[in-house]
Amino acid sequence: MAPVVIRHLNKKFDEVHAVNDVNLEIRDKEFVVLVGPSGCGKTTTLRMVAGLESVTSGDILIGDKLVNDLAPMDRDIAMVFQNYALYPHMSVYDNMAFGLKMRKFDRAEIAKRVQEAAGILGIEPLLKRKPRQLSGGQRQRVALGRAIVRHPQVFLFDEPLSNLDAKLRVQMRVEIKKLHVRLGTTAVYVTHDQVEAMTLGDRVVVMKDGFVQQVGEPLDLYNKPANRFVAGFIGSPAMNFATVNLSEANGALWAANEGMRIKVPAEIAGRVGRYAGQSCVLGVRPEDLRLASSADAADLNFDAVVEVVEQLGAEILLDVTVGSGMMVAAVEPTVRAKVRDRLRLALNPARLHFFDATTEAAI
Amino acid sequence: MIEGAKWKRWVFFYIPLSAFVFSLLFPFYWMAVTTVRPDSELYRPWMAPNYTPFWTTHPTWEHVTSLLEETLFSTWMWNTMFIALIATAISLFCGLLAGYALSRLKFRFAGMLGTGIFVTYLVPQTLLFIPLADIIRNFHLGDTPWALILTYPTFLIPFCTWLLMGYFKAIPRELEECARIDGASRFKAMIYIIFPIAVPGILSAGIFAFTLSWNEFIYALVFLSSPDEKTVPVGVTSELIRGDVFYWGELMAGALLGSIPVAFVYSFFVEHYVAGLTGSVKG
Numbered sequence: 001m002a003p004v005v006i007r008h009l010n011k012k013f014d015e016v017h018a019v020n021d022v023n024l025e026i027r028d029k030e031f032v033v034l035v036g037p038s039g040c041g042k043t044t045t046l047r048m049v050a051g052l053e054s055v056t057s058g059d060i061l062i063g064d065k066l067v068n069d070l071a072p073m074d075r076d077i078a079m080v081f082q083n084y085a086l087y088p089h090m091s092v093y094d095n096m097a098f099g100l101k102m103r104k105f106d107r108a109e110i111a112k113r114v115q116e117a118a119g120i121l122g123i124e125p126l127l128k129r130k131p132r133q134l135s136g137g138q139r140q141r142v143a144l145g146r147a148i149v150r151h152p153q154v155f156l157f158d159e160p161l162s163n164l165d166a167k168l169r170v171q172m173r174v175e176i177k178k179l180h181v182r183l184g185t186t187a188v189y190v191t192h193d194q195v196e197a198m199t200l201g202d203r204v205v206v207m208k209d210g211f212v213q214q215v216g217e218p219l220d221l222y223n224k225p226a227n228r229f230v231a232g233f234i235g236s237p238a239m240n241f242a243t244v245n246l247s248e249a250n251g252a253l254w255a256a257n258e259g260m261r262i263k264v265p266a267e268i269a270g271r272v273g274r275y276a277g278q279s280c281v282l283g284v285r286p287e288d289l290r291l292a293s294s295a296d297a298a299d300l301n302f303d304a305v306v307e308v309v310e311q312l313g314a315e316i317l318l319d320v321t322v323g324s325g326m327m328v329a330a331v332e333p334t335v336r337a338k339v340r341d342r343l344r345l346a347l348n349p350a351r352l353h354f355f356d357a358t359t360e361a362a363i
Numbered sequence: 364m365i366e367g368a369k370w371k372r373w374v375f376f377y378i379p380l381s382a383f384v385f386s387l388l389f390p391f392y393w394m395a396v397t398t399v400r401p402d403s404e405l406y407r408p409w410m411a412p413n414y415t416p417f418w419t420t421h422p423t424w425e426h427v428t429s430l431l432e433e434t435l436f437s438t439w440m441w442n443t444m445f446i447a448l449i450a451t452a453i454s455l456f457c458g459l460l461a462g463y464a465l466s467r468l469k470f471r472f473a474g475m476l477g478t479g480i481f482v483t484y485l486v487p488q489t490l491l492f493i494p495l496a497d498i499i500r501n502f503h504l505g506d507t508p509w510a511l512i513l514t515y516p517t518f519l520i521p522f523c524t525w526l527l528m529g530y531f532k533a534i535p536r537e538l539e540e541c542a543r544i545d546g547a548s549r550f551k552a553m554i555y556i557i558f559p560i561a562v563p564g565i566l567s568a569g570i571f572a573f574t575l576s577w578n579e580f581i582y583a584l585v586f587l588s589s590p591d592e593k594t595v596p597v598g599v600t601s602e603l604i605r606g607d608v609f610y611w612g613e614l615m616a617g618a619l620l621g622s623i624p625v626a627f628v629y630s631f632f633v634e635h636y637v638a639g640l641t642g643s644v645k646g
Contacts, residue, residue: 052540072544079544085537089559098555099545146545 002063002076002153002186003028004049009058011044011210018044020210022058026188031180033189033201036233041210042190043158049188050079050156063153073102078147079156082163084139086131092118092142093127099150117145120179137168144176148183155180157189161196173199194234198222206230223351228281228360231353237286237317240327243357244282246275255282255354259323260302265349272354272363280363283353286317289329292346300349304329306341320345391622397615398426405611426612427620436617438591439598444624446508446594447576450515454572457516458523459565463553465524466531467539477528484521491517492585499586510586511594515576522575523568530564531557563635570632574625595621 004026011019019041026032034042047053049060051072060067067075078099086095093114100110118124121141131139140160147155160176161169177200180187191197197204198218206213206221206229214226218234225231231239244255246264253269253276255262262282264272272280292301304320304327311333318329318337322345329345337343354363397405399422407414430436464470465477495514504510534557542552558565583597590602599617603610 050540050544052543071548072540073546073548075544077544079541081537081541083535083537085535085541087538087542087556087560098542098547102542102546102551146541150545 003030003061004154004186004188005059005061006045006049007059007061009045009048009060010056011041011048011053012056018210019048019056022207022210022212024205024212024215026186029184029186031177031187031189031200031202032205033191033197033203034205034207035191035194035197035201036207036213038192039209040207042192042205042207045207046156046158046188046190049154050077051075076153077156078150078152078154079158080140080143080147080160082159084131084143084163086139086142086146088131090130091127092123092129092131092134092145095131095142096127096146096149099146103150113149113151114145117149120148120182121145121175136164137172140164140172141175144179148179148185151185153186155185155187157187157191159191160189161191161193169196176200195236198234204234206233208233224362225283225353226362228283228355228362231283231355231362235285237328237330239283239285239353240289241355242282242284242322242325242327243279245279246272246277248273248276257323257325259304259321259325261299262302262347262352263297263299263349264352268349268352268354275354275356275363278357280357281355281360283355284327284347285351286328286330287315288348288351289327289345290331290348291335292344296346301344301346304343304345306337306339306343309337309339318343391619394615394619397611398619399423400612401425402612426610426616430613430616430620434602434613434617435591435593435598436595436620439593439595440621442508442592443577443594443596443621446511446515447573449508449512450519450576451569451572453512454516454519454523455565455569457520458527458568458572459558461520461524462527462531463557466528467536477525480521480524484518484525488518488581492581495582496585505586506588506592508592511576511579511582514582514586515579519572519575523572526568526571527561527564530561534560566632566635570628573628577621577625 004024006022006024006026009019009022010017022041022045024032034045036042044053048055049062051067051070055068062075062077087098090098096114096117097110100113105113114127115124118127121144123138123141123145126134126138126142131142134142140163143160157176161172164172173196176189180200189196189200198221201218203215204218204221205215208229214221214230216224221230221234225234225239228241232241242257242260244257244260244262247254247256252266253264253273255264302322304318304322306318306320307326308319310317310319314333315330316333316335316337318331318335320327320329320343327345331337355361356363396417396419400419401421401423404415404419404421409416461480465473465480495517499505499510499514504513538556538560539549539552542556543549547555578596579594580596583594584601587593587597590598593601595617599614599621603614603617
């Protein structure tokens with residue numbers, strides 16, 4: 001168990017600047033998730049921490065020790081790979097024991113640790129089998145077991161659940177979370193799935209094009225995204241964006257485009273006021289939209305035409321046209337809406353997001 | 364397997380397959396039948412009334428016994444075995460290391476080096492034996508088994524390297540990375556993880572190399588001259604064809620006995636060998 005510190009980390013592959021000045025302090029026992037679209041540098045960052053990629057510039061410290069030039073075996077880490085990377089010619093037991101054998105543990109200690117890990121993961125009956133005789137979920141458990149027998153300082157996970165089917169993925173996600181609570185080992189987890197990131201991470205690091213976009217606790221990212229990318233990436237279905245013009249009239253700030261005219265609430269207007277007379281991007285999450293009732297103030301409503309109705313059971317997603325743009329609204333399952341219906345939608349004024357049209361930073 | 368009516372299976376599967384098997388095995392049959400045919404039948408004119416080219420009525424072991432007793436055949440067998448085994452071992456060792464390095468390590472000119480090794484494989488032996496003969500003479504290795512043991516790797520190493528390179532590339536990189544995180548050095552990861560998984564590939568490279576050295580003719584013909592240093596292919600053809608006299612019975616007996624070790628090696632490892640060529644790594 002140890003903190004991991006990354007300072008001004010850069011990685012260049014010939015012309016490609018894959019990781020760009022990444023700074024990150026991962027506290028002891030913390031579970032940090034790196035998330036982003038493919039090619040954002042998250043896996044490269046993880047591989048540099050593991051020692052599988054060389055560092056172009058910057059420092060990596062594990063437990064206060066500079067590890068830039070240490071071989072992977074000397075960093076006291078364990079890694080779980082996307083394709084499990086189980087040794088196909090060895091039994092489950094030998095797979096789990098391999099790391100301990102390499103480190104010259106005695107037989108009794110190896111047997112004890114393997115049994116213990118197998119017990120935690122519920123794979124005792126499988127110890128004599130070969131990896132090819134296991135299902136995907138079982139293989140992933142063995143891969144986890146191989147990581148935990150060593151009692152490393154840091155766990156590294158490289159998209160460990162991507163090869164599993166949807167149901168198993170949810171199940172394994174819970175198990176990884178439980179395992180972390182039980183063992184308390186510092187963990188760095190890479191995924192492209194924002195749901196995994198939100199559910200697993202104590203803190204989440206959103207990356208794009210080699211740059212860190214935002215670091216924060218899951219709900220902070222959700223409620224206060226630093227920029228339009230984070231806002232769109234975190235949350236499912238994704239946040240709706242509409243380009244609006246801001247103008248002052250009747251002592252209030254109004255956001256308008258061809259489909260809507262919204263009065264910006266006073267507490268937000270203070271921040272956004274300096275953009276009066278300019279255009280910016282309005283962001284609103286699908287769940288912050290609902291059908292307008294007569295009780296709603298008219299200046300927070302707008303017209304929408306239903307294009308697609310997605311019944312999810314617990315809620316209904318309405319894909320609607322607003323002016324010339326599209327939006328998704330998550331509404332109560334009791335709403336009876338049909339394609340081509342004209343509706344009036346109301347927004348939750350406290351949960352509006354505004355982004356600069358050019359820099360895309362949150363205002 | 365062909366689906367559908369029975370006649371389809373016969374026309375498109377069994378009949379072509381039988382024809383194929385027949386044409387492949389016929390030379391071996393011919394070899395075997397000539398071995399056990401007495402001289403009186405061998406030299407019988409084809410228009411003779413009792414001419415039976417495809418079978419024999421008086422099988423005999425006289426050619427086999429004369430081959431084993433009157434020629435140095437058993438010495439040739441031993442020579443060939445010794446040379447083939449050592450040349451294969453050397454080539455496999457170099458091929459393993461080179462194949463691993465070329466497929467896994469990143470270094471300057473790795474690609475060019477790989478291509479370069481392949482190109483040397485394309486140089487025909489019939490060209491290469493002239494400069495090699497000069498080298499062999501300068502090192503005073505002529506007429507010793509080492510002339511062949513050291514020259515066979517010139518074509519075996521490129522062959523093994525390329526076959527193994529392809530095989531190593533098919534093994535997921537993560538296995539090795541995982542081993543290295545688990546505490547193995549690169550060398551240990553190679554020994555404990557990569558090589559055991561590559562066994563089918565290593566076996567097929569070995570079998571091929573062994574067969575190529577066993578059957579090799581031109582270098583053996585040029586570099587060896589004393590009868591008791593010769594290998595089977597050269598010994599049989601040079602000692603059993605005297606001028607225009609062909610000792611067909613002994614020739615065929617030699618060819619038959621000479622092909623047994625190779626056939627044995629193939630049949631023993633056939634499953635691994637097929638897996639090695641189709642490159643299947645089960646993850």
